[in-house]
Amino acid sequence: MKGGDYDKDSSEDRYPGQFFFVSTQAAAAAGGVDGFKEPATVGKVTLHSLDFWVIDSGATYSMTPRADLLTELEPSPVKHVISALGQRAEVKGMGKAMFKGADGKMVGLKNVLWVPNLAANLISVRLLQKASMDTSSKGSKTYTARLGERKLWDLHEDRDIYNEMWQIPVVPMPKERQVAASISTKIEAVGGVDHGKQSDTKSDDAEDESEECAFAFFSPVEMPGEPTNPNEAWEGPNGKEWKKASDEEMGSIIENDTFDLGEQRSFMVVYVDDILIFSPSSDLVKEVMLKFQDKFKCKTLGDVNYFLGLHIERDVEKRWMRVHQKKYLEALAANFGKSEGHVATPLPSGFKCVKGPAEESVGEEERRRFHSLVGSLMYAAVHTRPDAAFATGQLARVVQCPTEEQVAAGERVAKYLGQTATVGLQYSAAAQRRQKGADGVEPGRLFLTAFSDASWASKPEDMTSVRGFICSVGGGPTAWESKKQVDQALSSVESEYMALFRAIREVVWPRRLLAELGEEQQGPTPLYCDSQGAIALANNPVLHGLTKHMKVKWHWVRSMVTAGEVELHYVKTTAQPADMMTKWLVEQQHWKCCKLAGMALN
Structure with missing residues (x-):
């Protein structure tokens, strides 16, 4: 251990096992030796015992x-x-401090400091070596400090690196005397060694304050009783601690960007026992599959065309991909789409979905059927059909007591989806090049863009608004939402501003995900809004009388704009694809929004 690496908070509950300390029956001396001739005896003790003394290689006293x-x-x-x-x-x-040595003689440590806030009894190896003594240690475990993202060999130039050792926080030392202040102070067990020995001989050339560096490396060894794989660790008696430690490690890797995917990349989607592997290199996909087959009993199904109810169509030469739910939607229409004739939009003209009185509700059997219908519509609306998200959201608000008119509207949505079953999501290089704001994007890279909209006071029962957004990558929708705003907006600008807040939240995490996948965005993500007032409010950090009543969280929009995460742009309402997420539209405008959103239309 280095420089007082004894942390009273590092209890046995955190690190199962025992440290190896020097016993009180051992003979040791510092600043003078009384009858001690042999090396110190090593004994095994529990972590918090103050009846034993720790031989510390970094303690000054x-x-x-x-x-x-x-x-x-x-x-x-x-x-x-x-x-x-x-x-x-x-x-x-x-x-x-007096001890009884291994030979029965009384020995002692001179010049021992009394420090009440200390968490252990420490013997300074430095002072032992100054007294021309040899010190050695032997054990099955080595405990070291995790030093954050810095490389180990960069730390050898730093001297007197200490770790947290006090029982309670005390007054910080003067700035000019701080040493290695930026280094992490959490002690963690990171490896094991069979034997470690430290020795020094008194001579004119030896100096304990030397600037020279010494390096030591140990081969990995198996430690009896330690888990050999993650599953064994997580399922063992200390599974919670192992799981927490592994989560912290992965979190620090992601947060500090301490990994790189390299030139060749393969990605894997796992759902229970269904696995989808994809990569720009077909050879790499085959290599990953072979490694999987060596470890697990699995069957290769070839190129993907159907996965978890989603039909996947591709044209490698033309560089496009479509995703739809044809089979599911046709079955949905067969079960629930009772009405006859062609329907061009999800909801009928002028339809208002308002919760009515209980006496106007349909019977119990019809209500249960309506529950099943709305749930089935949601499965399509959240996977491949953003054009049905607004209609499904409206129907979901009246599932407790639907009327005959609302049940008929739900059946109409099911029929609409069945008649447009091959409509879905489409991604292509050409569509991305046509996408707003993608002019300066490097060819072959994924580009993220977003659209936000709100319909002010469109809910007559409580005068709340409906907000919606669409996020696109590769020219097609990847995330969308249509939802009622809980807070009442006092103006259309305020409603649009609140909608921007939710849209930006959905933009931030895909930016980070794309960066981890090697597709870091070049500049801020363009976010399009059809309210010039909301854009001006987001770009102006000055508070004034018209915004004092607004919740603090809405102004997070400004910080994201200032930080360069997003860049707000104005778009006309007629060119706003998110318009279909907030209101009922006529046929022409509805399909125009679908096309602008990047959906595959047949």
Whole structure:
């Protein structure tokens, strides 16, 4: 351990097992030797025992928090000791600690500091070596400090690197005396060694304050009782601790961007026992499949054309891909689409979905059937049919007591989806090049764009608004939403501003996901809105009387604009694809929005 690597918070619950400390029956000396000739005996103790002494390779002084272990206690010339966190602990005195050696003789440590806030009894290896003594340690585990993202060999130039060692926070040390303040201070078990030995000989050339670096490397070894794979660790008696540690490790890797996917990439989608592997390289896909077949019993189904109810069509030469739910939607229409004739839009002209009185509701059997219908519509609306999202959302608000008119409207939506079963999502290089804001994007890279809209006070029962957004990657929709705003907006500008908040939240995480997949966005993501007032409000950080009543969270929009995550642009309502997410539209405008959104229309 280095520089006081003893953390009282690192309990046995966190790191199962035991540390190897020097026993109180061992003989040791610092600043003078009384009858001690042999190397210190090593004994196994629990983590928090203050009846044992830790031989610490980084401690500047020998120290103890227990005054009862010291004799000849007197004022100390050292008034405080400091950890690398900048925490200062007061030294109450200095004395001599007496022990009974392995040969039965009494030996002692001189000049031991009494530090009440310390969490362990420490023997300084530095002082032992100054007294021309050899120190050695032996055990099956080595505990080291995780030093964040810095490389290990970069740290050898840093001297006196300490870790958290105090029992309670104390006053930080002066800035000019801070050492390695940016290094992580959490102690973690990261490996094991069979044997470790440290030795020094008193000579004119040896100097404990030397700037020279020494490197030591150990081969991995198997440690008895330790899990050999993640599943064994997670299912064992300390499974929660292992799971938490692995989650923290993956979180730090993602947060610090400490990995790179390299030139060749393959990605995997796993749902229970269905697996989809995709990559720009067909050879890499085959290689991954062969490795899978070596470990698991699985069957290769060839090129994907149907996955989890989704039909997937591709044209490699023309570089496009379509996703639809033809089979599912035709079955849906057969089960629920009772009405005859052709329907061009999800909802009839002028339809208002308002919750009516209970006496106007349909019977119990019809109500249960309506529940099943709305749930089936939602499965399509959230996977491949953003054009049905608004209609489905309206019907979902009246599932408790639907009227005959609303049941008929639900059946109409089912019939509309059945008649347009091959309509779905389409992604292509050509569509992305035509997409707004994609002019300067490097060819072959994925480009993220978004559209946001709101329909102010469109709910007559409570005068709330409906908001919606569409996010697109590769020229086609990847995320969309149509939802009632909980808060009442006092103006159309305020309603659009609140809608921007939700749209930007949906933009931020795909930007990070794309960056992890090697498709980092070149500049802010363009977000299109048909309200110039909302755009001006987002771009102007000055608060004024018209916005003082607004919740603080809505103004997060401004911080994202300032941070360069998004860039707001104005688009005419007639060219706004998110318009179909907030209101009923006539046939011509409805299909125009579908085309603008990048949907596959047959």
